Structures are given as C-alpha cells and as structure tokens.
Amino acid sequence: MKRLPLLWILAVGLLILALAAPVLLRNQQYWLFIAIQAYFWAMLASSWALLAGYAGQFSFGHIAFMAIAAYTSGILGRDLGWSPVSGIIAGTLMAGVVGLFIGYLCLRLRRTYLALFTIAFAEIFRLAVNAELDLTGGPMGLYIDYLLDTTSYVPYYYIMLGLLLGSLGFMYWLANSRFGLFFRSIREDEEAAAAMGVHIVRYKIMAFVVTSMIAGLAGAVDHHLIGFIAPTELIIGRMSLVIAMAVIGGVESLLGAALGAIFIHFSLEWLQQIPVPASLMPKLIAMQPTLEKFGLGVGDRGLMTYAWRMVAFGLLLMLTLRFWRNGLIHPIIDRLTRQRARKETVAKRVQAAEVESS
Amino acid sequence: MQITGQYLMNLILNGLLIGCIYGLMAMGLTLIFSVLGIVSFAHGEFYMIGGYVVYYLLEVFTDLHPLLAILAAGLVTFLIGIVFERLFLQPMAKGKIERPGEYAILVTFGLAFFLQYLMAGIVGPHSKRADRFFDLPEVDLGWLTATATTLKIWELPFGASRLAAAAIAVLLLLVMIYFIKRTWVGKGLQAVSQDREAAAVIGINPLDMNTLAFGLGTMLAGLSGATLVNVFAWVPWVGVPASSKAFVVIVLGGMGSIPGAMLGGLIIGIVEALGSGLLPDPGRALAYKDGFGLLLFALVLLLKPTGLFGREL
Amino acid sequence: MSANIELDVRGVYKNFGGLQALNGVNFSIRGNELIGLIGPNGAGKTTLTNVLDGVYKPSSGEVRLNGRRIDGLPPYEIARRGLGRTFQVTRAFRRMTVMENMLVPAMALHPTARQRDFHAKAMEVLEFLTIEHLTNEYGRSLSGGQQKLLELGRLLMLDPDIIILDEPFAGVHPKLMETIYEYIRTVHEQGKAFIIISHDMDSIFTLSKRLLVLNFGELIADGDPAEVKEDPAVIEAYLGEEEEEGVPAVIPAGRLAEGPALSEAEGPALSEAEGTEEAPDA
Numbered sequence: 001m002k003r004l005p006l007l008w009i010l011a012v013g014l015l016i017l018a019l020a021a022p023v024l025l026r027n028q029q030y031w032l033f034i035a036i037q038a039y040f041w042a043m044l045a046s047s048w049a050l051l052a053g054y055a056g057q058f059s060f061g062h063i064a065f066m067a068i069a070a071y072t073s074g075i076l077g078r079d080l081g082w083s084p085v086s087g088i089i090a091g092t093l094m095a096g097v098v099g100l101f102i103g104y105l106c107l108r109l110r111r112t113y114l115a116l117f118t119i120a121f122a123e124i125f126r127l128a129v130n131a132e133l134d135l136t137g138g139p140m141g142l143y144i145d146y147l148l149d150t151t152s153y154v155p156y157y158y159i160m161l162g163l164l165l166g167s168l169g170f171m172y173w174l175a176n177s178r179f180g181l182f183f184r185s186i187r188e189d190e191e192a193a194a195a196m197g198v199h200i201v202r203y204k205i206m207a208f209v210v211t212s213m214i215a216g217l218a219g220a221v222d223h224h225l226i227g228f229i230a231p232t233e234l235i236i237g238r239m240s241l242v243i244a245m246a247v248i249g250g251v252e253s254l255l256g257a258a259l260g261a262i263f264i265h266f267s268l269e270w271l272q273q274i275p276v277p278a279s280l281m282p283k284l285i286a287m288q289p290t291l292e293k294f295g296l297g298v299g300d301r302g303l304m305t306y307a308w309r310m311v312a313f314g315l316l317l318m319l320t321l322r323f324w325r326n327g328l329i330h331p332i333i334d335r336l337t338r339q340r341a342r343k344e345t346v347a348k349r350v351q352a353a354e355v356e357s358s
Numbered sequence: 359m360q361i362t363g364q365y366l367m368n369l370i371l372n373g374l375l376i377g378c379i380y381g382l383m384a385m386g387l388t389l390i391f392s393v394l395g396i397v398s399f400a401h402g403e404f405y406m407i408g409g410y411v412v413y414y415l416l417e418v419f420t421d422l423h424p425l426l427a428i429l430a431a432g433l434v435t436f437l438i439g440i441v442f443e444r445l446f447l448q449p450m451a452k453g454k455i456e457r458p459g460e461y462a463i464l465v466t467f468g469l470a471f472f473l474q475y476l477m478a479g480i481v482g483p484h485s486k487r488a489d490r491f492f493d494l495p496e497v498d499l500g501w502l503t504a505t506a507t508t509l510k511i512w513e514l515p516f517g518a519s520r521l522a523a524a525a526i527a528v529l530l531l532l533v534m535i536y537f538i539k540r541t542w543v544g545k546g547l548q549a550v551s552q553d554r555e556a557a558a559v560i561g562i563n564p565l566d567m568n569t570l571a572f573g574l575g576t577m578l579a580g581l582s583g584a585t586l587v588n589v590f591a592w593v594p595w596v597g598v599p600a601s602s603k604a605f606v607v608i609v610l611g612g613m614g615s616i617p618g619a620m621l622g623g624l625i626i627g628i629v630e631a632l633g634s635g636l637l638p639d640p641g642r643a644l645a646y647k648d649g650f651g652l653l654l655f656a657l658v659l660l661l662k663p664t665g666l667f668g669r670e671l
Numbered sequence: 672m673s674a675n676i677e678l679d680v681r682g683v684y685k686n687f688g689g690l691q692a693l694n695g696v697n698f699s700i701r702g703n704e705l706i707g708l709i710g711p712n713g714a715g716k717t718t719l720t721n722v723l724d725g726v727y728k729p730s731s732g733e734v735r736l737n738g739r740r741i742d743g744l745p746p747y748e749i750a751r752r753g754l755g756r757t758f759q760v761t762r763a764f765r766r767m768t769v770m771e772n773m774l775v776p777a778m779a780l781h782p783t784a785r786q787r788d789f790h791a792k793a794m795e796v797l798e799f800l801t802i803e804h805l806t807n808e809y810g811r812s813l814s815g816g817q818q819k820l821l822e823l824g825r826l827l828m829l830d831p832d833i834i835i836l837d838e839p840f841a842g843v844h845p846k847l848m849e850t851i852y853e854y855i856r857t858v859h860e861q862g863k864a865f866i867i868i869s870h871d872m873d874s875i876f877t878l879s880k881r882l883l884v885l886n887f888g889e890l891i892a893d894g895d896p897a898e899v900k901e902d903p904a905v906i907e908a909y910l911g912e913e914e915e916e917g918v919p920a921v922i923p924a925g926r927l928a929e930g931p932a933l934s935e936a937e938g939p940a941l942s943e944a945e946g947t948e949e950a951p952d953a
C-alpha cells in the first residue's frame with residue numbers, strides 16, 4: 001500500500017523529534033516543562049477519548065480520577081512516609097477502585113444522566129477536598145514529594161513521554177482487540193450489542209477502570225514532579241479543557257486526542273503573549289489603557305492575552321463540534337491510513353459487481 | 359450552637375427563599391428540555407451573565423432603577439440564547455447532526471467554557487457585587503420590624519435582598535405560567551413539547567418554538583442571576599454551582615415538569631439550608647453547602663431518575 | 672445445531688405501570704420449529720420478544736430455555752445461551768464495518784478466540800447473504816436492505832438455537848425477499864428454530880408451520896396456519912367485528928395492518944428520547 005510508508009515516516013519522525021527534544025531545545029527548562037505538561041494532558045485526553053469516543057461513556061469525572069491518585073499518593077507520602085513510587089502505584093490503584101465504583105453506579109444511567117451524575121461526582125469530590133483541611137490541606141493545597149532528586153526536567157521529560165507512549169500503546173492494543181470491538185458496539189447501540197452477546201456490565205466497568213487508572217497515573221506522576229496540588233485543579237474548567245482537547249483532536253481517535261492535547265497546550269502557552277514586532281511595540285504600549293479595559297495587556301514582547309486564549313479555544317471547540325465532528329487532527333491521520341476505495345459509493349461497486357456477473 | 363425551633367424555622371424559611379430562585383432557574387432548564395429535548399449544560403453561565411449585566415448597568419447608569427437593570431439582563435440573555443440556538447442547535451433539529459444526543463451535551467458544555475472565559479476576559483480577576491437593590495422602609499409593628507437590610511417577622515430575620523429576589527422570582531414564575539398556559543405562543547410551546555409532528559401539522563413551526571423556548575430558558579437563568587448579584591459575590595465561575603443546582607432541581611422534580619421544577623427548587627433550598635445549618639462544624643458546613651444538593655441529586659439519579667413528577671429523559 | 676431445542680413460556684405476564692402488555696402467555700417450542708407470531712398492532716409481540724430476550728423481566732411467570740430459566744437474565748446472557756433476535760428497526764452498528772459487525776457476536780461468544788479465527792466463517796455467511804463485497808464498508812453506508820441482511824448474518828455468528836425475527840420483511844425490496852426466504856429456509860434446515868413476527872401475511876403463511884396469534888397480550892390461537900386462519904377469534908381480532916354476510920370468513924392475503932408498529936407498549940423508553948438518534952444519511 002502506497003500510503004503506509006508516509007504514515008510510518010511521519011510517525012517515526014515525530015517519535016525521533018520527541019525523543020530528541022531535550023537536546024533540540026538545548027535543555028531549556030521552560031519548554032521542557034511545557035512539553036511534560038503537554039504529555040500529561042495528552043494522557044488525560046486520550047484516555048477520555050477511549051472512555052467517551054470508543055465506549056460512549058461521556059463522563060465528566062475524569063479530572064477527579066486524576067486528582068484522586070495525586071492526593072492519595074501525596075497523603076501517603078506525607079502521613080505514612082511512603083516513597084513516591086509506592087505512592088504512585090497506590091494512587092493509580094485508588095483511581096481504579098473509585099473508577100470501578102463510579103462505573104458500577106453509572107451502569108444503568110443513560111447518556112445525559114451519566115453526564116450529570118459524573119459532574120455531580122466531580123463537584124462533590126472537589127468540595128470534599130476543599131472541606132477536609134486536615135486530610136488534604138484544603139484550599140491551600142498539598143505539598144507532594146518530588147519523584148526524583150534532580151533539578152533538571154530532562155529525566156521527568158522522558159518519564160512522562162514514556163508513560164504517554166506506553167499508555168497510548170496499551171490503549172491502542174485494547175482498541176484493536178476484542179475489547180475495542182465491544183466498546184464501540186456499546187457506544188453504537190448498547191441494546192443491540194447486548195442482544196449480540198456483549199457483556200455490557202463487564203465492559204462498561206472495564207472502560208471506566210482502565211481509563212481512570214491512566215488518568216490517575218498521569219496525575220500522580222505529574223504532581224510528584226510539580227510537588228504540589230490544590231483543589232483549583234478540580235474546577236470544571238479543567239474538565240472542559242480535556243474535552244476540548246479530545247474533541248478538537250478527534251474524540252474517536254486516541255492519537256488524535258493526544259496530538260490535540262499537545263497542540264492545544266503548546267498553543268495556550270505560546271498564546272499567553274502574542275509576539276509583536278519591535279517596531280510596533282510603542283504603538284501597543286500606547287494602546288495599553290484601552291487594552292486593559294478589555295482584559296488584555298501588554299508584556300515585554302507583545303500582547304498579553306490572559307483569559308482570551310481560552311475564549312478562542314472555547315469557540316474552536318464549538319465550531320469543531322458543529323462543522324468537523326471527527327475533530328481537526330483525526331481526519332488527517334485517517335487520510336493517511338485508510339484506503340481511498342472506501343470513498344466510492346456502495347452503489348457504484350454493486351453496479352460493477354452486477355456488470356461482472358452478468 | 360443552640361438548635362432551637364426558631365433557628366430551624368429560620369433555616370427553613372431562608373432555604374425557601376433561595377429555593378424560589380432555584381425554582382426559577384430550573385424552570386428555564388425544564389422549558390428547554392420540554393421543547394428541545396436536551397439538557398443545557400451552559401444554563402449556569404446565563405445566570406452568571408445576567409448578574410454581570412445588572413452589575414455593569416448599575417455601575418454605569420447609577421440612577422437606573424434596579425428592576426430595569428434586571429429586565430435588561432433578561433433581554434441580553436434572551437438574545438444570546440436565541441443566537442446560540444439558531445447557530446448551533448437548530449441544525450440538530452433539522453437532522454443535520456450525527457449523534458445529536460452527544461452533540462447537545464458537548465456543544466452546550468463548550469458554550470459554558472466559552473462564556474466563562476469570555477466573562478473572565480471582560481471582567482477581570484476580582485469578584486463583583488452589586489449594591490443592595492432596595493432598602494426596606496423602616497417599620498416597627500412589634501411582630502414585624504424592618505430595617506434597611508433586614509425584615510424580621512417574630513424575630514426571624516430575612517435579608518432584604520433575598521426577600522426581594524424571592525419576590526421577583528415568584529412574580530416571574532407566575533408570569534411564565536400565565537404566558538405558557540394562556541397566551542397563544544405559550545400554548546404553541548406546550549404543543550411542541552407534547553408532540554412535535556402534531557404541532558407542525560396545525561401550523562406551529564417547531565423550529566421557531568425551539569428557538570423561543572431556548573431563549574426563554576436562558577432568559578429565566580439570566581433573570582435569576584440578575585436578582586442575586588446583590589446577594590452573592592460574582593465571579594465568572596458563579597454559574598457552575600448554579601448549574602448544578604438547576605440540574606438537581608429538575609432531576610428531583612422530574613424533567614419536563616414545571617410544578618416539579620418549583621417544588622424541587624424549594625426542596626433543594628431547604629435541604630441546603632438545613633444541611634449547612636445543622637452540621638456542627640461551621641467551616642465544613644460552609645464548604646459542603648453545595649454538596650448536600652449534589653448528594654441528593656446523585657441519589658435521586660441512581661434511585662429514581664424520573665424524579666418526583668417527570669417523564670423519562 | 673441440535674434438534675433438542677426446548678423453549679417453555681409459562682404464565683408470562685408483563686405490565687408497565689397501569690398497562691397490561693402480556694396477559695398470561697403460554698407456549699412451548701420443541702425442536703426446530705418455524706413459527707409465525709402475528710397479531711394486531713399493540714398486541715404485545717415485541718414485548719413478548721423483549722421478555723424472551725431479557726430486555727424486560729416478566730412481571731410474573733417463567734421462561735425456560737433447554738430446561739434452564741432465562742427470565743430475568745440480562746440479554747447478553749440469554750444471547751449466549753442460544754436465543755438471538757433482530758429488531759424492528761434495523762440496528763446494525765453504523766460506524767463499524769460489516770466485518771466488525773459480524774465479529775462482535777463471534778468474539779462475545781468465544782472469549783479465547785482471535786478475530787481472524789472467525790474471519791472465514793463471517794465471509795461464508797456474508798457470501799450466502801450476497802453482501803460479501805461490502806465487508807469493509809461501514810454499516811451506515813449500506814442501504815436499508817443490506818443492513819437487514821447484515822443483521823441476519825450477525826445473528827448467525829451467534830449460532831443461536833432459537834432465532835426471533837422482528838418484522839424481517841418490513842419495507843423490503845422483493846428481490847431481497849427471496850434472499851431472506853432462502854436464509855430462513857436454509858438456517859431452519861440446519862436445525863434452528865424460528866419465531867417470525869410479521870404483518871406480511873403472504874410470507875407468514877408461506878414460511879411458517881405453526882402460527883401463534885397474540886391479541887391484547889394473550890395468545891388467542893396456536894396451531895396450524897390453515898386452521899388458525901379460520902379461527903373466529905383470530906378473525907375478530909383483526910377485523911374487529913363478528914363474521915357477517917359479505918365479510919370474508921378468511922383473512923385475505925396481503926398486508927392487513929398498516930405496517931409494523933413502532934412500539935407496542937407504553938413502557939419506559941428503551942432508547943433515548945432525545946430526538947432522532949441518527950441523522951439520516953444521504
């Protein structure tokens with residue numbers, strides 16, 4: 001197939017880029033950190049894509065699982081002296097257990113009810129974290145031990161990249177296996193799937209457990225890097241971001257969602273301050289009072305966008321849903337892998353077959 | 359802290375007051391569901407915008423009567439609602455959207471995201487609060503006393519602003535009920551919510567009704583926020599707990615049921631007030647305030663999703 | 672694939688709130704029978720199917736398949752035990768390919784098998800149904816008739832003992848009818864039992880060896896099609912009046928009812944009431 005090499009070239013190219021990034025970036029800690037965070041979001045977005053895009057469970061509690069693992073690990077470290085690695089394992093397992101519980105509760109909930117219920121779950125969790133000061137540090141947050149004894153982000157970079165690739169690999173295997181078939185049949189038509197023998201209960205719960213564990217793993221590791229977690233990370237705006245990333249990337253594509261997350265995260269960083277050519281800077285500075293009225297600002301290199309970059313992505317999310325349902329990145333990947341033949345209408349082929357047989 | 363009968367009464371009555379607003383918001387949500395068949399995940403954001411409109415109008419036009427500001431807020435949220443509906447929801451009704459159920463959830467959620475950060479961009483990081491709309495007249499009838507800020511009936515204090523908000527909410531509720539039951543347009547809405555095809559056959563355009571219903575729904579949310587901006591501190595995320603409350607109310611009262619929305623609102627108001635009032639630890643009580651409603655909500659979802667009155671979602 | 676098929680339906684009642692959808696249904700199936708299930712709109716045919724298939728739990732009564740109780744079991748468990756069904760509205764998996772559609776039941780039934788183990792069998796079935804050229808097409812690209820065939824093929828991958836077809840002929844192009852007849856006859860000869868729900872009297876009388884007639888949730892007739900045709904109770908159920916002069920004593924051939932009923936009970940909506948689930952494709 002002619003098209004396969006192109007995809008492979010791109011994939012390998014991306015991989016090499018990712019592996020060599022620290023060198024290419026000349027170890028600039030700032031960009032390494034951004035990349036690590038991008039991989040973190042990519043793990044969240046792609047696991048959500050598996051849960052929602054494949055298995056059809058549009059859960060809004062994903063961020064909560066992320067935080068459950070991080071808090072568990074942090075608390076175990078603080079109170080029982082557990083090492084970060086043990087904490088991460090425990091945290092991930094905890095996220096899985098809660099995922100199992102929530103998945104079980106959600107079994108009989110239809111789509112909108114499931115969305116509402118998981119929103120309630122996430123909010124209750126956030127309120128509890130805020131309220132239980134002794135346990136979680138409340139609004140002040142929780143300090144978490146560092147995973148590694150180093151000031152460089154390079155090892156963390158590879159750890160996060162490794163986890164991302166590993167979880168993507170695992171999820172891809174899952175998606176292409178019988179489990180993927182079952183997940184998708186559940187999303188397509190749960191009743192028909194049941195009539196075809198698909199064990200709905202088992203696979204819905206499996207979807208929740210697997211994806212909550214991946215989210216938990218990402219959360220625990222990332223926060224052992226950052227060293228701190230606070231309940232502000234649990235606001236619904238964060239969940240919206242995960243959803244935006246997955247949808248814009250392509251909610252039915254794990255890789256699409258992951259790339260969407262990376263793209264959006266880097267964009268958000270870059271958009272924080274839109275560079276303006278030095279010649280125009282004085283004009284910009286002159287406009288400062290007007291700009292500030294509209295929530296914008298002037299930085300040392302250009303236009304400060306503050307909340308407006310999020311507005312842009314909110315709009316992009318809505319437009320993508322309306323016009324490009326498969327996402328923006330997924331169709332590109334799709335074109336590189338699927339045969340063109342499928343573009344022909346069925347009628348044409350039947351006609352051809354009939355002509356042949358007559 | 360003494361838990362006296364009076365204290366309980368106070369809690370319950372204050373809960374009822376706030377419950378009226380919840381009911382109003384929920385009514386908007388239930389109207390949208392009845393006619394369009396979707397749950398709007400951006401409902402709280404219209405509540406938020408309503409509050410901000412009032413705040414800014416009163417800031418800029420200091421002589422403006424608060425009631426006019428509130429009406430303006432209603433108008434603004436109505437307009438935003440119908441624009442959104444036409445652009446993003448109408449295609450669903452016309453059958454142009456695949457997997458409309460998922461789409462409705464995601465696109466309204468996206469709208470919420472968009473509106474939250476839009477207002478964050480416009481209003482900045484500090485919370486706002488409008489000045490009290492009305493000062494009560496000074497009155498002393500023995501059993502009933504009033505100062506500018508507080509009304510006391512048999513020693514039970516009620517905040518003037520909350521009272522005003524509740525009064526406006528009840529008034530609006532009655533207006534809406536009249537509108538739906540008595541006017542031609544209102545009956546059109548009823549017709550479409552019950553049977554779209556039949557309504558179309560007798561000349562009611564379901565698409566226009568969709569737009570109207572959504573606009574009215576967002577308007578009610580906006581009006582709710584408008585009445586409360588002088589009670590609570592306002593930030594762009596103030597709509598999130600409001601959304602949750604509205605969801606709780608309609609699930610509790612039953613989707614698509616207007617009396618259910620009202621009743622649900624009152625119940626949630628009471629549950630919240632009692633919950634936070636009776637919990638021994640005041641710090642915790644405050645933090646968990648929104649949680650009582652949510653917990654009730656989760657339980658209702660699991661045990662009786664059709665709520666007290668409603669029809670299947 | 673055995674002649675030892677036993678289905679026993681005993682005293683099955685089903686009510687939804689105030690509506691009594693099934694009113695004490697009793698019948699048994701032994702071996703590979705070919706049964707037609709008919710009745711006016713709203714008689715309870717789909718409800719009965721849903722009870723047999725596990726979508727509903729009977730309010731009372733029991734259903735036994737090969738001696739073991741299946742009432743109240745979830746649909747996927749009942750499917751595993753050998754009872755398969757189709758739906759009135761074709762429910763192929765739209766965003767999965769034809770092959771994937773076929774593999775789902777095969778994989779569900781065989782936990783340790785690999786997908787490619789069933790590839791050949793799936794192709795065989797697809798060839799038999801003349802849609803093997805569509806293997807890699809998505810379900811939604813298929814025409815209505817092709818989707819129906821896909822559903823039938825999918826069912827075979829489940830290898831059930833008893834197959835319930837709900838309105839298999841509804842809206843079907845005559846050319847396709849033949850294929851469906853062939854399917855039913857061939858599979859029946861292979862030893863499977865059929866319950867066919869249809870309003871298409873021609874087909875029912877052509878195919879079935881036994882007729883069950885449901886009316887208001889009760890079985891008002893059970894037996895040889897020729898006899899059942901003349902049963903006054905049956906005629907009354909369909910025509911709503913007693914035999915009179917000028918009124919045919921025999922149910923005329925051809926379509927009696929207006930077409931398939933969309934739903935036969937006011938029970939809780941099985942699928943979402945959120946407007947059209949799928950946008951019609953071009």
